[in-house]
Amino acid sequence: MLKGQCGCGAVTYSMSSKPICVHCCHCSECQKQTGSAFVLNAIIEADRVEFDGPIVENTLPTPSGKGQVITRCATCGVAVFSSYMARLGKLRYIRVGTLDNPSDCPPDVQIFTSSKQDWVQLNTEIPVFEDFYDFAEVWPEDALARWNTLFGENA
Numbered sequence: 525m526l527k528g529q530c531g532c533g534a535v536t537y538s539m540s541s542k543p544i545c546v547h548c549c550h551c552s553e554c555q556k557q558t559g560s561a562f563v564l565n566a567i568i569e570a571d572r573v574e575f576d577g578p579i580v581e582n583t584l585p586t587p588s589g590k591g592q593v594i595t596r597c598a599t600c601g602v603a604v605f606s607s608y609m610a611r612l613g614k615l616r617y618i619r620v621g622t623l624d625n626p627s628d629c630p631p632d633v634q635i636f637t638s639s640k641q642d643w644v645q646l647n648t649e650i651p652v653f654e655d656f657y658d659f660a661e662v663w664p665e666d667a668l669a670r671w672n673t674l675f676g677e678n679a
Contacts, residue, residue, distance in 0.1 A: 526566075528604070528623040530597035535577030535604055539618065543568040544667045545659075546620060548631035548650070550640035551587055557594070558603070561641045564620035565606070566629045569674060573616045575604070583609075587636075592617075614674050633662055 526539040543566035554563040578598035586592050586608065594606045605616045620629045631650055638654040646652050651662055660668060 526623055526625075526628055528618070530577070530600055530602040530604055530622060532597060532600035532602075534599040535575060535579060535597040535602075537573055537575035537604065537618070537622075539566070539568055540572045540574070541568070543618070543629060544670050545632045545663055546629050547617075548634045549636055550634065550644070551636035552639045553585065553587055554636075555639075555641075557584060561644050564626070564629070564631055565617035566620050566623075567615055567617055569670065570607070570614055570616050573605070573618065579604070611675075633657065 526542070527537065529536045545567050547565045547567065548562055549565060550562045555561060557563075579595050580598040582594050582596065583591055584594055588610075591609045592606045593609070593612065594603050596603050602622065603619050604622050605618045607613070607616055618629075620626050623629060631647075634646055634650055634652045635656055636654070637646060637652055640646070651657070659671060663671070
């Protein structure tokens, strides 16, 4: 079980399994919304995440135009996870930096690298995509099976 918390510890959470996939996203919106050069998101089924504590949710834009809901600690404001509007209620995108041991969730793929900061050096051992990618080309069978359970094979 993976556990984490916000910066002040008021919001705690646990994940009952490993994530489906971990994205290292370099898109300009993630940069703006995190105040960093990229964000690490552990994608996991919402029903595999238990959390407790005071939260506030903010809806923010995404490059797709569909938006996302970012769940933050109501006390310290740290973003703990997000959910994209198109998949609301089915997935959580856990902010890896809030895990008690972030090294338990290294990135599986690097996305939107066309907008990465020039000084960021990409790890050539992790798949790199200038924009997004086809899950079937990258994810292992067990990850695809979990996705297909939620959304069907053509999602």
